[in-house]
């Protein structure tokens with residue numbers, strides 16, 4: 433049975449102009465039937481019990497979401513359609529002389545469960561180039577945004593502005609869209625949104641930090657390298673960083689705040705733009721994606737306060753002080769993971785391979801040895817190990833992206849891949865509006881107290 437989940441490798445050669453949509457047309461009825469079977473066979477099985485503590489405590493370990501494109505294991509980390517990060521690095525297409533997976537290939541994998549052939553990979557790449565340009569009104573909208581806004585606020589607003597292009601919204605409003613076709617509109621919107629998002633993000637960067645000195649796209653480059661180019665970073669290794677970063681941050685199963693927010697909003701049949709914008713807003717929280725800007729800020733603060741050759745003891749003291757001040761140590765801990773995040777390890781390997789003598793990279797390495805033992809002494813912290821955000825900022829900083837307020841935008845560009853791919857499947861599966869129940873203190877007391885009146 434395993435092969436059904438991992439791969440649909442019986443490829444036919446399509447001469448259609450839309451290889452990916454054709455592939456989905458092939459797979460969707462098979463997966464729909466599989467889901468029907470699963471519901472028939474296992475629909476009444478219990479997954480887990482929910483305690484009062486879990487309902488109040490952010491639903492940790494409550495398995496109440498169905499999300500088919502990626503899965504998180506607390507020990508081994510993320511798998512995209514059952515493939516872990518070393519596997520996607522090995523099997524997905526890479527740039528010439530490059531080592532990192534290309535996001536175009538990852539998107540195909542997320543949507544179909546297959547590794548793309550070179551022809552399929554090329555199809556996605558060409559489609560994104562074809563769909564990637566922004567119209568003049570959109571450019572004007574973005575370059576007129578007040579510069580004092582946080583770049584994540586600018587990104588969310590820009591995505592909402594792009595909603596004018598939603599094929600789903602237009603078809604639904606005009607009464608043309610029928611339920612079996614919903615996924616096709618979501619697919620079209622996903623392809624448009626993902627194609628355009630690096631241009632939107634690069635415009636925000638150049639508008640906010642570079643006096644509106646915009647750089648046009650270079651369509652000879654792949655999607656990630658072109659984003660790096662439009663930001664103004666044109667070294668090959670900066671391209672490799674963007675390829676790697678945009679692949680490994682793409683998805684983290686369904687329960688994280690950005691994926692869940694997108695999925696939830698989409699369940700009301702809000703289109704891809706409205707839904708992903710909600711995901712961006714969640715990602716902008718400091719306990720989620722904003723932690724990558726917070727990490728760099730915190731590391732720079734350490735160097736400013738303690739100098740550049742800081743001892744392990746001083747770092748330990750700094751960590752304890754951060755906690756005493758009621759702050760979190762950014763980049764450490766996780767709601768699900770209980771070991772070092774494999775995305776951290778992947779970035780660490782990248783740095784060891786390509787970066788020499790960068791004091792901030794060295795400090796991250798030193799923190800990896802020093803911080804977990806200190807966090808273990810706090811007692812209440814479930815996971816003392818670093819997460820993805822502990823490493824990403826110093827890499828972006830190394831290749832010239834110094835404006836750490838912007839870092840979460842790069843994360844959001846990557847997360848567009850997972851959030852939009854999932855919504856295509858949510859519509860293909862015909863998933864209903866999400867509406868869990870909620871309870872009050874009085875409800876709990878009445879149900880479990882001596883006078884049990886709630887049944």
Ligand SMILES: CC(=O)SCCNC(=O)CCNC(=O)[C@H](O)C(C)(C)COP(=O)(O)OP(=O)(O)OC[C@H]1O[C@@H](n2cnc3c(N)ncnc32)[C@H](O)[C@@H]1OP(=O)(O)O
Pocket residue numbers: 718719720721723755759760761762763764765766767768812813814815819820821
């Ligand atoms: C891409 C990502 O989103 S990865 C996560 C990025 N976020 C960060 O790096 C911020 C720092 N880390 C944290 O705040 C947390 O570890 C989270 C939000 C990631 C996970 O939160 P939880 O699942 O609630 O963690 P956990 O169950 O271990 O929390 C127990 C207690 O330890 C605290 N704690 C957890 N991690 C840390 C940390 N890094 N520094 C200080 N305190 C921490 C929590 O705040 C909580 O305290 P409280 O009981 O007084 O409220």
Ligand SMILES: O=C([O-])CC(=O)C(=O)O
Pocket residue numbers: 683684687688689690767768819820
């Ligand atoms: O899984 C989570 O809760 C947070 C996270 O690491 C991510 O979304 O990438």
